[in-house]
Amino acid sequence: MAKARASLQRQAEELDIHNDDVKGGDPEDTLDESADPLEESGRTIDTSEDEEVDDMVAEDIERFENSFVGINKRYRLINRIGEGTFSTVYKAEDLEYYKYNNRWDVEERERRKWSSPASKTKRSARKPHYVAIKKIYVTSSPIRIFNELELLFDLKNSDSVCPLITAFRHQDQVVAVLPYFQHQDFRDYYKDMKVSEMRLYMKSLFTALREVHKKKILHRDVKPTNFLYNKWQTRGVLVDFGLAEREGTEWHQCNCTLPPDERRYRIAHSVYAQNQQAGHQTTSYPKNDSRGSRRANRAGTRGFRAPEVLLKCTQQTTIIDMWSAGVILLTLLTRRFPFFHSADDIDALLEITTIFGRKKMKEAALLHGQVFETNIPSYSEHGHSLEKIILWCTGRTDSDKNAPKKELDEEEKEAVAFLHKLLECDPARRITADEALRHPFIMKAYEDSEGDDDMVDLNEV
Numbered sequence: 001m002a003k004a005r006a007s008l009q010r011q012a013e014e015l016d017i018h019n020d021d022v023k024g025g026d027p028e029d030t031l032d033e034s035a036d037p038l039e040e041s042g043r044t045i046d047t048s049e050d051e052e053v054d055d056m057v058a059e060d061i062e063r064f065e066n067s068f069v070g071i072n073k074r075y076r077l078i079n080r081i082g083e084g085t086f087s088t089v090y091k092a093e094d095l096e097y098y099k100y101n102n103r104w105d106v107e108e109r110e111r112r113k114w115s116s117p118a119s120k121t122k123r124s125a126r127k128p129h130y131v132a133i134k135k136i137y138v139t140s141s142p143i144r145i146f147n148e149l150e151l152l153f154d155l156k157n158s159d160s161v162c163p164l165i166t167a168f169r170h171q172d173q174v175v176a177v178l179p180y181f182q183h184q185d186f187r188d189y190y191k192d193m194k195v196s197e198m199r200l201y202m203k204s205l206f207t208a209l210r211e212v213h214k215k216k217i218l219h220r221d222v223k224p225t226n227f228l229y230n231k232w233q234t235r236g237v238l239v240d241f242g243l244a245e246r247e248g249t250e251w252h253q254c255n256c257t258l259p260p261d262e263r264r265y266r267i268a269h270s271v272y273a274q275n276q277q278a279g280h281q282t283t284s285y286p287k288n289d290s291r292g293s294r295r296a297n298r299a300g301t302r303g304f305r306a307p308e309v310l311l312k313c314t315q316q317t318t319i320i321d322m323w324s325a326g327v328i329l330l331t332l333l334t335r336r337f338p339f340f341h342s343a344d345d346i347d348a349l350l351e352i353t354t355i356f357g358r359k360k361m362k363e364a365a366l367l368h369g370q371v372f373e374t375n376i377p378s379y380s381e382h383g384h385s386l387e388k389i390i391l392w393c394t395g396r397t398d399s400d401k402n403a404p405k406k407e408l409d410e411e412e413k414e415a416v417a418f419l420h421k422l423l424e425c426d427p428a429r430r431i432t433a434d435e436a437l438r439h440p441f442i443m444k445a446y447e448d449s450e451g452d453d454d455m456v457d458l459n460e461v
C-alpha cells in the first residue's frame with residue numbers, strides 16, 4: 001500500500017502544471033464551487049453501448065484517444081457519460097479485464113455468488129466489463145488530483161464508495177479508472193419516489209457516508225449527482241472525492257468546540273455583546289473592522305453547504321455531509337430540485353434563514369463566533385415548519401381559509417421528524433451517519449429488505 005501511495009505521490013509531483021483550481025473564491029478562503037445541480041452539463045448522459053453516439057461526443061472521444069497515447073490499447077471508449085466542473089467521464093470497455101485481479105468488481109462477485117459453477121466459467125469469459133474513465137481537467141492542481149486519488153485508495157475496501165481501479169498519467173493529463181456503476185438519473189425519479197423508496201435511498205447513502213466518516217474523511221460534495229443510485233438494486237455508490245479532505249486539515253480553534261460555559265463567556269464579552277448592551281442596535285459590530293477576514297474551507301456545491309461551512313467554521317467535521325444528505329431528503333419530500341438555488345454564500349444563508357428563522361441563524365452564527373444580521377423585513381423570527389414547506393411545495397395548501405387543513409401523511413411525518421435531525425443548524429447536535437442508520441425511520445428499510453431476502457430464499461428452493 002505504501003508503495004502504491006508513493007507511486008501516486010510521485011505521479012502527482014511529476015505533473016508539471018501550475019494552474020490553480022478551476023474556480024477560486026476570495027483569496028482569504030478556500031472556495032471550490034462544484035457544478036450547479038441545475039446545469040445540464042452536470043446531467044448524466046444515458047449510455048448503452050448500442051446507442052448511437054452524438055457526432056460531437058465521437059469527436060471528443062477521438063481527440064481524447066489521440067492525446068492520451070495508448071489508452072485505446074487498454075480501453076474501448078464507448079460514450080461520454082458525465083461532464084462536471086473538474087472532469088469529463090467516459091464509459092469504456094476494459095479490454096484487459098482478464099489480465100488482472102478484479103477484487104473491486106462487486107457486481108461480478110455478486111453474480112458469481114448466485115450463478116451455477118458451470119456458468120461461472122462460461123459466461124464470464126465472454127462478458128464485457130465496463131469502467132468509467134474520469135479525465136481530470138489539466139486545470140486541476142496536481143495536489144488536488146493527488147488528494148482525490150489518495151482518498152479513493154484509502155476507501156478501496158468500501159463497497160458503497162466507487163473504488164479506484166487504477167490511474168494513469170500522460171504528460172499533463174491524468175485519468176482515474178473506476179468501475180462503471182449502472183444508475184438512474186436523479187431527475188428521472190425524484191418527483192415520484194415513495195417514502196418507502198426514499199428510506200432505501202437514504203439508507204444506502206448513510207451506509208456510504210458511515211464508511212467514509214469512519215475514516216475521518218469529509219466528502220464535502222454530497223449531492224444527487226455524486227451518489228449514483230440504482231433503484232432496482234436499492235444500492236448506490238458515492239463518487240467524486242475531488243473536494244474531499246481529511247478531518248483536521250488546517251484546523252484552527254473555533255468557538256463551536258469550546259466548552260459551553262467558555263463559549264457563553266466569550267460571547268458575553270465580545271464587542272458585539274457590549275454594543276448590544278449599550279443599545280447600539282444598528283452598530284452591533286465594528287463597521288470598520290481592521291482584523292483580517294477569516295479563512296475557512298467552503299468547498300462544495302451551492303445549495304448543499306451546511307450552515308457552519310457558510311459561516312466559515314474553522315473546525316469543520318464529517319457532519320457537514322449529513323446536512324447535505326438532509327438537503328437531498330428535503331428535495332425528495334418537496335419534489336423540488338434543486339431546492340436551494342443561491343447565487344453566493346450570503347444568499348445561501350438567507351435561504352436557510354427563510355426556513356429556520358432569524359433567531360436560529362443568529363444562534364448558529366454566534367456558535368462559530370460570527371454575527372448574523374439582516375434588515376430584510378420579510379424574514380420571520382422563527383421561520384416556517386418543514387411540514388408547511390413540504391405542503392406548499394407539493395401544492396397541498398388551500399387558498400380558502402375555511403377548507404379543512406391538509407396534512408402530511410403518516411409516512412411523510414416520520415420522514416420530517418428524521419429530516420429535523422439532519423437539518424440541524426448546530427453541528428454538535430446533528431445526527432451522525434451511524435446514528436441515522438439506527439434511527440426508526442431508516443430501520444424500517446431493514447424490515448423491507450428482510451422481506452426481499454425471504455423472496456430470494458424461496459426462489460432458491
Ligand SMILES: Nc1ncnc2c1ncn2[C@@H]1O[C@H](COP(=O)(O)OP(=O)(O)OP(=O)(O)O)[C@@H](O)[C@H]1O
Nearest residue numbers: 035044082084085086087089132179180181225240
Ligand atoms: N463510476 C461511475 N459510473 C457511472 N457513471 C459515473 C461514474 N463516475 C462518474 N459518473 C458520471 O459522471 C458524472 C461526473 O462525475 P464526477 O462527479 O466524478 O465529476 P466532476 O467533474 O467532479 O463533477 P461535478 O463538478 O458535477 O462535481 C457523475 O455525476 C456521473 O453521472
